[in-house]
Amino acid sequence: VRTDNRKVFTQIIEPQITNVNIVVNTLNTELTVIPDTSSTPTINAEFTGSRDSRITSDFQVDGTAGTFTLVETQSSSFPSLEGLGRGTLKVSLPIGITVKQMNITIAGRSGDITFDPTGAALTDLSVTMATGKATFNAFPPTLATLSVTSVGDLELGTLPASLNTLKASTSTGKVTFDATQASLKKRRR
Numbered sequence: 001v002r003t004d005n006r007k008v009f010t011q012i013i014e015p016q017i018t019n020v021n022i023v024v025n026t027l028n029t030e031l032t033v034i035p036d037t038s039s040t041p042t043i044n045a046e047f048t049g050s051r052d053s054r055i056t057s058d059f060q061v062d063g064t065a066g067t068f069t070l071v072e073t074q075s076s077s078f079p080s081l082e083g084l085g086r087g088t089l090k091v092s093l094p095i096g097i098t099v100k101q102m103n104i105t106i107a108g109r110s111g112d113i114t115f116d117p118t119g120a121a122l123t124d125l126s127v128t129m130a131t132g133k134a135t136f137n138a139f140p141p142t143l144a145t146l147s148v149t150s151v152g153d154l155e156l157g158t159l160p161a162s163l164n165t166l167k168a169s170t171s172t173g174k175v176t177f178d179a180t181q182a183s184l185k186k187r188r189r
Contacts (some may be wrong), residue, residue, distance in 0.1 A: 002048075002049045002050040002051075002086065002087060003048050003049075004050065004051045005047070005048070005049050005050055005051045005052075005053055005055075005087075006046070006047065006048050007046070007047045007055045008044070008045070008046050008047075009044070009045040009046075009047075009055075009057040009070065010042055010043075010044050010045075011042060011043045011044075011057070011059045011066075011068055012040060012041065012042050013041040013042060013043065013066060013094050013099065014061070014066075015041075016063075016064055017061065017064060017065070017066040017099060018064045018065075018099060018100050018101065019064055019065040019066070019099070019100070019101040019102075019103075020043070020065075020066050020067075020068065020093075020094075020099050020101070020102050020103075021065065021066070021067040021068070021102075021103045021104075021105075022043070022067075022068050022069075022070075022091065022093075022102065022103070022104045022105070023067065023068070023069040023070070023104075023105045024069075024070050024071075024089070024091070024104070024105070024106045024107070024108075025069075025070070025071045025072065025106075025107045025108060026072040026087070026089060026106075026107075026108035026111060027053065027072050027073075027074065027087070027108060028086045028087065028108075028111060029047075029049060029072060029086065029087040029088065029089050029108060029111045030086065030087070030088050030089070030111045030112055030113075030114075031088075031089045031090075031091065031106060031111060031112075031113040031114070031132075032088070032089070032090045032091070032113075032114045032116075033090075033091045033092075033093060033104070033113070033114070033115045033116065033117065034090065034091075034092055034093070034116050035092065035093060035095045035116060035117065035118050035119040035120060036092035036093055036094050036095060037092075037095070041094040041099075042092070042094060043059075043068050043091065043092065043093060043094065044090075044091070044092040045057065045068075045070055045089060045090070045091045045092075046089070046090045047070075047072070047087060047088070047089050048087060048088050048089075049072070049086070049087020049088065050087060052074055052075050052076065053072050053073070053074065053075070053087060054072070054073050054074070054075045055070065055071070055072050056070070056071050056073075057069065057070045057071075070089070070091075072087070072089075072108075086111070093117055093120055094120065095118075095119030095120050095121075099120065099121065099122065100121060100122060100123045100124065101122070101123065101124040101125075101126075102117070102120070102122055102124070102125050102126070103126045103127075103128075104125075104126070104127045104128070105127075105128045106127070106128070106129045106130065106131070107130040107131070108130060108131045108132070111131060111132050112132040112133045112134070112135070112152075113129060113132055113133070113134045113135070114134075114135045114137065115127070115134065115135065115136045115137065116136075116137040116138055117136075117138070117139060117140055117143075118137075118138040118139070118140060119140065120140045121140065121142055122140045122142060122143055123142055123143060123144045123145065124143075124144065124145045125139075125143060125145070125146050125147070126145075126146075126147040126148075127147070127148045127149070127150075128148075128149045128150075129148075129149065129150040129151065129152075130151060131151055131152070132150070132151070132152050133150075133152040133153040133154075133155070133173065134148065134150050134152070134153070134154050134155070135155045135157075136148075136154075136155065136156050136157050137157060138157065138158075139157075139158075139159065139160045139163070140160065141160050141161070141162055142160075142162055143160050143162055143163055144162055144163060144164055144165065145163075145164070145165040145166075146159070146163060146165070146166050146167070146168075147165075147166075147167040147168075148167070148168045148169075149167075149168075149169050149170075150169075150170045150171075150173065151170065151171050151172055151173070152170065152172065152173040153170065153173035153174050153175075153176075154168055154170050154173060154174075154175045154176070154177075155176050155177075156168065156175070156176065156177035156178075157177065157178065158177075158178040158180070158181060159177055159178065159179045159181065159182040159184075160181065160182065161181040161182060161183065162182075163179075163182040163183075163184065164182070164183055164184060165184070166179075166182070166184055
């Protein structure tokens with residue numbers, strides 16, 4: 001993992017925002033999503049990686065929806081050999097606020113993703129990944145709907161008792177989870 005480039009981004013979430021969309025487009029970056037413990041509802045992102053990586057972020061509000069976008073690009077079309085390497089991105093999600101729905105879209109060349117949305121007041125979580133393995137360490141006890149689409153393996157861990165709708169799909173990996181506490185609805189065809 002390269003450490004010669006470090007960027008920090010902070011986005012305050014206004015009280016009227018109840019639906020947060022997070023769009024992350026990275027190169028060779030490992031992504032970790034954790035709960036934010038600050039008293040101000042924010043999305044924080046910390047990138048550590050190659051000096052040849054350029055990171056930009058944006059936040060747009062449309063009514064009650066906010067979209068946080070973070071993009072990693074290379075500073076030149078032919079980066080130097082010493083400028084190449086894997087990076088890390090840590091994104092902290094707001095907890096204990098009025099955000100009920102979260103949609104996360106992750107695109108990249110490679111990199112695994114680890115999620116821990118514990119403490120968020122989410123009822124709906126949707127994650128779409130274009131690369132890597134996804135590991136979910138825990139879920140909020142309020143989560144009712146979970147939708148995860150990935151290319152690689154999905155390790156969902158123990159699903160919360162509140163969960164009644166689960167959609168999990170992967171094109172090349174396997175899906176594992178423990179649903180002993182959940183009361184999932186059976187889908188009829």
